[in-house]
Amino acid sequence: MSDARPEQLRLLTPDQDNLLQAVIRALFTGDYTGVPEFLVDDIEAVRAQSRLGVEKIDVGNGILLDASASWPLTDGPHPLIVMPAGLDKTGWRMYAGSIVRLLMRGYAVVAYSERGLAESGGALTVAGPEDVADGRAVIDWALNNSELRADPDKIGMTGISYGSGISQLVANADERVKAVVALSTWADLGEALYDNQTRHVRAAEQLATIGHTNSADLEIVLGEFRANNMKPVLAYAAERSPALMETIRPVPTFFTSFWHETIFPQNQLLAYFERFPGPKRLDLAVGDHGAVEIPGVLLGVYTRTTEAAYDWFDHYLLDVDNGIDRDGIVHTEGMYTFGQSTAPNLAAWSNPMRRYHFQSPGTESSDGLLAKEPPQSFTKLIQVGTQQVRAAEALVMDGFAERLLMPKRQKLATVDREAAGVWTTRFGFLKPQHIAGTPEVHATVKPSTEAVTLIAYLFDHNPFTGSMRIITHAATTVKNMQPNQATAIQLPLRAIEYQVPIGHKLAMIIDTKDHFYMYDEDDPAPGGTVILSNEHGQAYIDIPMTY
Incomplete structure (x- = not known):
């Protein structure tokens, strides 16, 4: 583990920091250089009628x-x-x-x-x-x-x-x-x-x-x-x-x-x-x-x-x-x-659950299907240890871009299907889909080692551009007594309210590495695998979604 101190967390962008310094200077000295015009009158009035x-x-x-x-x-x-x-x-x-x-x-x-x-x-x-x-x-x-x-x-x-x-x-x-x-x-x-x-x-x-x-x-x-x-x-x-x-x-x-x-x-x-x-x-x-x-x-x-x-x-x-x-x-x-x-209350806010079962890839695609009916059997083997997608690039700052309608996008085509599981809805939606609540993933996990970390991501996929926007995600770590032990997981993703546009699909990706949740030293040994299946019950994601 490196002893190097990470760069200090900031809540402010450099531009916000500069504006803040100008406002503080105006409040306590009366120098209005660099203060946004809309705030000058207010600060003048406050300085005249208050003690600071x-x-x-x-x-x-x-x-x-x-x-x-x-x-x-x-x-x-x-x-x-x-x-x-x-x-x-x-x-x-x-x-x-x-x-x-x-x-x-x-x-x-x-x-x-x-x-x-x-x-x-x-x-x-x-x-x-x-x-x-x-x-x-x-x-x-x-x-x-x-x-x-x-x-x-x-x-x-x-x-x-x-x-x-x-x-x-x-x-x-x-x-x-x-x-x-x-x-x-x-x-x-x-x-x-x-x-x-x-x-x-x-x-x-x-x-x-x-x-x-x-x-x-x-x-x-x-x-x-x-x-x-x-x-x-x-x-x-x-x-x-x-x-x-x-x-x-x-x-x-x-x-x-x-x-x-x-x-x-x-x-x-x-x-x-x-x-x-x-x-x-x-x-x-x-x-x-x-x-x-x-x-x-x-x-x-x-x-x-x-x-x-x-x-x-x-x-x-x-x-x-x-x-x-x-x-x-x-x-x-x-x-x-x-x-x-x-x-x-939160219960009244949440939508009813819609269940999508994980189906194994067919001959026509390397991607699995998010299907309404459960398959008789389902398995997906993943090679662990490489990051294929991520929930965000950086703490805090990605959220400012989202408020400007500039969310980070990722390409579905770049995901290595041997290193992550991918499932999508079959067709683009004919109507906007309103997600409100806490999605939840259920599956059986069998790692080749005693432990494995899995990150489940739900994406909004635009088939026309091939790009994806993150809807929600969550991580879980399975810790077993021995290798190749099958364990059922029940993983609530983070609560979300999201509108899936007409023509878009849902994409579910399960990966084994994300820089938010793992130190570099935590990388799994090469050659490890994890098998996802329905061995201990149906494998699916419940999504609180309505038209």
Whole structure:
């Protein structure tokens, strides 16, 4: 295993970073060079009617958190929003746009960079007990600062990414927090990083790069993760997981995530959302981590989720009757129509399942068929160890391209049929097909070794161009006691809402390698195989799909 530190994870593109620096400079100095024209008037008004400052907040043990405190010059008390920073080296500064918008609505705002991040002291613990204590200390600091005139009965917390999980954890521990907005968030950190006995190695390694200093405990856990010793890793993750808290406070919480989320895959959040006991709202959108809300929190531009976030606080902190509690619980955005829909719960959102059985290739094609009727027998042998397709090229950034209708495309013809299983529907669809829900793959797997990792991808295939767009995917690792042992698998793919266009087909591909889930050192030995079959039951994919 190489000790080289991966390139630091960024949530911002270089252009967004440059714009952010200009907005921060304007907010705190009045220099508007490089600030988007639409934002100049707002910043001027905020500067004239508010107090803005950069602070160092002492949270004990010699640790100072880099922060900003801003509040209206009107008489208080002011409702207070506390904002832990997201997964980016800019720290709290990434909230420049939200600070403007919240000040315009009359809120006092304290935004801060967590320990080990940006210009804060201490070492990164990834939402550990220290971060929860820090969040509570920031609230104490705000309430004890007489200039803010913060209302102790009207406190909300919000964050994007890293800050969203910490907001949930602090709110669960501190009864002073009355509302939460968790943007691009997680619920079960362990499942987000290790699901179906498979490590999400790229996400874990990138999470470890966000700070300037990692805590000793975090470095130990990273070593266990790399060694595939997951028991201590999952124990570490458990106390950082809102879904696994012994008691869950029913704090009104607005959650967001994305269909192609690569940092905190969404299924673990959806499971938690279903049982969350308080007032709740969920928004699932096209793209990846932060793709909708980043323009809003950075620059203050209108986005669906950031506007809903401010309305959420207005309603649950200020008792404003704005309808946010009556316009639906589950809000979804379809790929790539961008059509929006609402539902009272996830069960009502999901479509009925349509089953497609895996059939072996016939004499006329090297591809198998996704068929409505089960075959008498089915087998497919795959040579393991080479990557044929992928869910995404890079963490986070592919999602921005998806929102611009420029998703990554792959060619079906380039897939080596000896190194991956390929099945397609026989004909292009005569009507658009609406997928909404969680597809699930069932098959029997017989690896030639004790273990094998399989990645199941569902693609939208355009027969005219030969290109494919990813719909959804998931990975699983089969671990047997001996080689050539047949094991039945049941693999939920990631929840998705997707419109398959007229004339397109579905393509199911099962591969044995993906750079998101495997270190280079994990490459299987040459010559290994895996056989897919219906030995222990029918082999098929259930797809929640209607016309």
